[in-house]
Amino acid sequence: MKINSQISEQYIINKFLKKLNLKKKETYNFKNDAAFIKNPKNKHIVITTDTILESIDFFKNDPPDSIANKIITCNLSDISSMGAYPYAYTLSLCLPKTINNNWLKKFTKKLLYLQKKYNFFLIGGDLSESKKIVISSSFFGFASKGKILNRLGALTNHEIWITGNIGESAIGLKIKQKKIKLNYNNKKYFLNKYLYPSHCSFGDKICKYASSSIDISDGFYGDLSHLLKEKNLGASINSKLLPFSKRAKDLILNKIVKINLLLSSGDDYQLIFTASPKNSLKIKRIAKKNNIKITRVGKIIDRKGIYLDNRKIKIINKSFQHFA
């Protein structure tokens, strides 16, 4: 492929992508047909895949570092929700001819920043030319054998926890779509939350104590319902406990956004997890040690449905994009 007359594929690999392999010998310095993974004893390799497309998962003119942030964050969030920590990733880049040096520089700078922050490397991938940007990535993480978290372990009376704040990205999207208007500071704050969400890397730290876990990519209600439906369980949530930022609370109070929006949409990439009440002290200690905000918002009940302050929530059956 030739992205354009100035930028050949080999140029992109040499100038922008090679540095992302962090000189790991597993990558053969991108000179081989494939790469390999060395996994530690007693660890399983956890795999997740995500694809993001221009005009669907991001806007055409979104900053390149926001697009980089998105493909990494949605994958790291899945790795964390499995109780794993990241190790390496592949990157399939389908890029239009209009992509230039500056775009690639900003895009890969963000990748490298996140790689260093969370300690993983680029193991391989491929490049193609396309009309629109399509980025696909597989992530590999390690989880302790027998300690992989999944969606199926919640039991009645287990407590429901959320990491961080929720609904921030949803507000940013509404601003981006010009559906709400906020003052300069709020606008900047929430747009930033939309363009540069962070995942919560708490999953591997609580894999011994949590009974189930999922990351919030489709919204709190939708993702919580995934933890419930296989076992015909329900959830009782106390609205007063829900972790909204001060800014988001003000918007709710001023009726600029509805609480329902914040609970049913948004790519916050925080975790919902459940745990037996007997583990709550341990979990709180681990969160404090790692400086991670966690909030207990309710508990699992043996009656189907999600109940917010005892009122049953009607969940619109969103299809989801991800099958592992």
Next chain:
Amino acid sequence: MKINSQISEQYIINKFLKKLNLKKKETYNFKNDAAFIKNPKNKHIVITTDTILESIDFFKNDPPDSIANKIITCNLSDISSMGAYPYAYTLSLCLPKTINNNWLKKFTKKLLYLQKKYNFFLIGGDLSESKKIVISSSFFGFASKGKILNRLGALTNHEIWITGNIGESAIGLKIKQKKIKLNYNNKKYFLNKYLYPSHCSFGDKICKYASSSIDISDGFYGDLSHLLKEKNLGASINSKLLPFSKRAKDLILNKIVKINLLLSSGDDYQLIFTASPKNSLKIKRIAKKNNIKITRVGKIIDRKGIYLDNRKIKIINKSFQHFA
């Protein structure tokens, strides 16, 4: 995503994709954020990624089973060239609204056929809607620790081998592009080689005896040069030994195709490998036992360049699409 009003994403997963996980517990039946790999002791996990795009890697109206064949074959070929055997794969499907039940049925039927033939399963992936078909897949295979084949091990005087026949797919493409006209039987034969190439799963069987290996995806010359350039080596090839099918030989003799075309293009997905002459008997025995055609076509020399019957070949510097 909703492919169209009849076919929701959940419908595609349930009706077409779930059966591809072969009920492996590693996949959590596609109900989790990620999946996991259990690797045998003494094995490394080998990873490769390939993306194929409509209008670039295949034609819009190519049969769906040919597109399925393509994404699987190009990946299995990379796995084999690493001396590994396949274990599992992820699939990111970006599909237009025009895709219907019949397309999906034929596409996934071929996937299942190849999975059963070569013994691997679908471990996860995602679905998106797009204007054109874009399919990205990561493959995972196992290779014996310390026995992973790569491109870098060839030494002077090592023999150069090819599996199967070469140039078959290139002729099929010329027919498809209406650049050559052949009789009905030849047309059918070569179009079939283009639409449904098979990889050669010989790599894992000779990983102890080969010194380097690569799959032929960019053409014999281009891929052979990858085995040479890192070490400033060359290759001496005897044109009489090159493995062309009887049909291809007839076309060369009748000047319908040039030998240079067959050696510089085509997605045959056969392997080129090198080995010390002392291993040739062992390699021949393994090939015979596995009923795989192999041909010794020349040897590595300490003079840069590829020489066909002692004449230096000018290789057009094709950029390549794959960085691991």
